[in-house]
Amino acid sequence: MTAVVLPAVPRVLIAEADPWSRDLLKQVLLNVRCDARLDLCSDGQQAMELLATVPYDLVLVDWELPGIDGLNVLRSVRQRKRNPPLPFILLSSRNDSASVREALPLAPTAYLTKPLDMENLTHRLQELLLNAGEEVSCEVPALSPGMTLSVYLERRRESTDGAPLMTDVQLAVKRSLNPNGLDLTLLEAEIRNDPQITAVLIAAANSAAQHHGVGVQTLSQALHRLGTGQSMNLILGLALKRCARLSDPLLADYAERYWDLSLRTAEYGRTLARLLDLDQERCYCAGMLHRLGDLALLRCLQEWKQAGGELDEWEEIGDALAEFGASYGSALRTRWRLPLELRELIAAVYQLGGGVYSREALVMNMAAQLARLTEHEGIEDLAKSRTARLLKIGLPELMRLRKK
Secondary structure: OOOOOOOOOOEEEEEOOOHHHHHHHHHHHHHHOOOOEEEEEOOHHHHHHHHHHOOOOEEEEEOOOOOOOHHHHHHHHHHOOOOOOOOEEEEEOOOOHHHHHHHHHHOOOEEEEOOOOHHHHHHHHHHHHOOOOOOOOOOOOOOOOOOOHHHHHHHHOOOOOOOOOOOOHHHHHHHOEEOOEEOHHHHHHHHOOOHHHHHHHHHHHOOHHHOOOOOOOOHHHHHHHHHHHHHHHHHHHHOOOOOOOOOOHHHHHHHHHHHHHHHHHHHHHHHHHHHOOOOHHHHHHHHHHOOHHHHHHHHHHHHHHHOOOOOOHHHHHHHHHHHHHHHHHHHHHHHOOOOHHHHHHHHHHHOOOOOOOOHHHHHHHHHHHHHHOOOOOOOHHHHOOHHHHHHOOOHHHHHHHHHO
């Protein structure tokens, strides 16, 4: 294919109904052209309105858009007889020959089937957005004049990308491959200890685009609903985002502490659930996700530093976590629409509200108390606590749990 000569800064439209697929396309495109000007929309009518007013250099449109579908968007674009034709990538879950034959007369620049082949998509975008041998680099945008850390964190709360990755996703995917493709059981074992991956996959599996009524509350359920291709794409896409991993040693040290606390809470939750014949994996996920907000805040602090902001080491980091950590977690769980039942278990990690609560909520409250105990603290008081009495767990059982 001959490379298309584009303006210095290309304007690109992405039309995709599913928010997680839309974000994935955005990250892949920005990984090729970090300077691209993007417009994102979720239905065909919006796409048509934007195409009527904006001179785009490239569009990526999903066939299965609500309202006006992607094929009709393509048909409308081709009827305008632009010369040269507007580069148009049509995405679709339809891989049958009849669908391909229906689209081909409209001359899409590429017809890519879902789940997407990320390597192929990247190659297509490079052909369309870069001249031969060209590379584009972008500097981190500087902070607005007079911006304070408190104001910055307040503004970022509703748009944070979530926690940093605690897992090497490339290695995780590689280890999960066998001669028959990606093994979901192996993949789950590789990523189950990563809060960000767990939260994103559960959120993606519950998105409206999945068209399922029953809510997904565990990593295993999410993987099986999304399937191998979409799961792998979403996981790899997370690594493309800015500050996907923490490079600042002090922030990384804080993250390790919160991650370790999440792991211990999750393990205690699963063990207690097994002991009481409750849902082990739901309790494990709740424990894994309960510090998501603190981890997300640490990621935003690294973005602050990279943008030129100053950070007075331990004290200022601690103050920021105390002020914003909980609200960051609440905002993420709400924005990502994690199931209410799972959010209630996460809330129980911190405290038990009034009224009636489930035995799983009691388990998570107990798991958190166990995880926070130091080796020099006695466990006798915990055995006398209200949570222990309601679960009917005594000192002998708690002692055995501490030894595991």
